[in-house]
Amino acid sequence: MGTRLAHQTALITGSTSNLGRAIALAYAAEGAHVLVTGRDPGRGAAVVAEIQAEGGRADFLAADLSGSPAAASEFATRATEMLGGRIDILVNNSGAIGGRTTTDTDEAAFDQVFGVNVKAPFFxxxxxxxxxxxxxxxxxxNLGSWVARLGIPIGAAYAASKGALETLTRAWSAEFGPAGVRVNAISPGVVHADTEGHPAAAMMKGTPYGAIGKPEAIAQAAVYxxxxxxxxxxxxxxxxxxxRIGVAVMAS
Incomplete structure (x- = not known):
């Protein structure tokens, strides 16, 4: 095990699968006490067991963060207690995707996306x-997304919510940075644990990498x-x- 996060406590929202799970595993491997959170206790227990099997420290706290300030405050209190009275690292990873296009996104879907992706991390x-x-x-x-800065014809509400979270990253850095709280964000490309035959693979064509990325790549950035x-x-x-954002590979 590493020591880059030794004696640190970390709360990672939405960490029972994909990016959140990878970040939880990476943090624990670097010595952090990790609080795994999500809606599915079974998947949460599996991640905790995986961490503990490697000699790491982890606990699970069920959470359904939909944007309620009261729910966020209660969750923060419980998480702080489970982590021994302090939270050193907060990763706002939970995310929701609703509606493919603007015209097929109803108010309920829009509110869900902004509730989970903006209101929940805000409060x-x-x-x-x-x-x-x-x-x-x-x-x-904060976990942003490449679609916040490169327009595509689907997922407008999701893209807007991730753009808001990236803006909040800068605002919170100005607000809390002078008090010693560092705030940054990661903008992943198309990333998935199962890269074989994934339908989103076409979105990574024309990039230097040329394929879907692994969650572990995001996890290592989160460790840094x-x-x-x-x-x-x-x-x-x-x-x-x-x-994906900064480079276009020209076909020969």
């Missing part, structure tokens, strides 16, 4: 960041942003996207 950060400042510092990492290695990084969005 969870509001509940946790002041406590981080009071304890001398902390780290907040949570560790002292990134002490000079504030209010930034780290693109870990195989070159």
């Amino acid at each position: 969870l950060t509001a509940a946790i960041a002041p406590a981080m400042a009071a304890q001398g510092g902390g780290v907040i990492i 942003l949570a560790s002292a290695d990134s002490a000079f990084a504030h209010g930034t969005v780290l693109d870990v996207d195989g070159g």
Whole structure:
């Protein structure tokens, strides 16, 4: 096991699968006490068992963060208690996708996307960041998306919500950074645990990487942003996207 996050506690929302699970495993492997959260206790228990089997520390807390300020505050209190009275690292990873196009996205779907992707992290950060400042510092990492800055013809509500979260990253860095709370974001490209024959693979054509990425790539970026290695990084969005946003590969 590594030591880059030794003696740190980490709350990762939506960490029973995919990116959140990979981040939880990576944090635990670097010495952090991880609180795995999600709606499915069975999947949560499986991630905790996987971490503990490797000698790491982890617990599970069921959560359905839909955007309610009261729910976020209660969740923050319970999470803090389970992590021994302090949260050093908060990863706002939970996400919802609703509606493919603007015209087929009804109000309920729109509200769900913004509730989970914007309101929930907003009020969870509001509940946790002041406590981080009071304890001398902390780290907040938001999970954005490449579609926040490169328009595609589907998922407009999702793209807008991730754009809002990236903007909040900069705003929170200005608000909480002077008190010792570092706030940054990761913007993943198309990432999935199962890369074989995935229908979204076409979205990575024309990039240097040329294929879907693995969740572990995002997890390693999250380790960097949570560790002292990134002490000079504030209010930034780290693109870990195989070159999707910044590079076009010209066909020969």
